Amino acid sequence: MGLFKQKIVDERVQNMQNKIYREIYYIVYLICISSLIIKMFLYGRGFEHVTTELIILLTCAIYYSIRGMYSxxxxxxxxxxxxxxxxxxxxxxxxxxxxxxxxxxxxxxxxxxxxxxxxxxxxxxxxxxxxxxxxxxxxxxxxxxxxxxxxxxxxxxxxxxxxxxxxxxxxx
Structure with a gap:
């Protein structure tokens, strides 16, 4: 018992942290979509101006799906x-x-x-x-x-x- 210490976790704190992380994810998602829409109006329909936003949105969605599946x-x-x-x-x-x-x-x-x-x-x-x-x-x-x-x-x-x-x- 002396080699490994178990970390004590307060479930209330853990749940609040998870809620904050979820809110951050939604904020980043909203910023990316807003940026994508604004850039499409300003620069036209080309993908070259919105590549970063698309990569962020797709990466987050793929990561969430894979992580949810394997957990x-x-x-x-x-x-x-x-x-x-x-x-x-x-x-x-x-x-x-x-x-x-x-x-x-x-x-x-x-x-x-x-x-x-x-x-x-x-x-x-x-x-x-x-x-x-x-x-x-x-x-x-x-x-x-x-x-x-x-x-x-x-x-x-x-x-x-x-x-x-x-x-x-x-x-x-």
């Missing part, structure tokens, strides 16, 4: 969400994938109508053709991609969580 927390979060929410987490994931597909299809359709059409009639034609084709391609792809990714992450998290529980039982 076993993700499966617990999904179970709590499904117990408390009207719609299952997997349903929301599919809807988000479809909405992202719609946004991408709208962006591509607007780009085609604005940049490549010579008349208003041709602009409408380009818009609807590109929108429908993009919608048929991107919405199902993103919905399936996000659903499969989410399901595999939850499955991996559950497996890790079960292993941790089994290891804890073996210690007793």
């Amino acid at each position: 076993g927390v993700l499966s617990e979060e999904v179970e709590i969400h499904d117990a408390n929410s009207k719609y299952r987490f997997s349903t929301k994931t599919i809807v988000i994938g479809i909405l992202c597909g719609v946004v991408i299809a709208l962006a591509m359709a607007l780009n085609s109508a604005i940049n490549y059409a010579d008349s208003n009639a041709q602009a409408l034609e380009y818009f609807f053709i590109v929108f429908l084709i993009s919608l048929v391609i991107y919405a199902p792809f993103l919905a399936v991609f996000l659903f499969i990714g989410q399901q595999s992450a939850v499955k991996k998290s559950k497996k890790i969580n079960d292993k941790m529980l089994e290891d804890n039982e073996n210690e007793w």
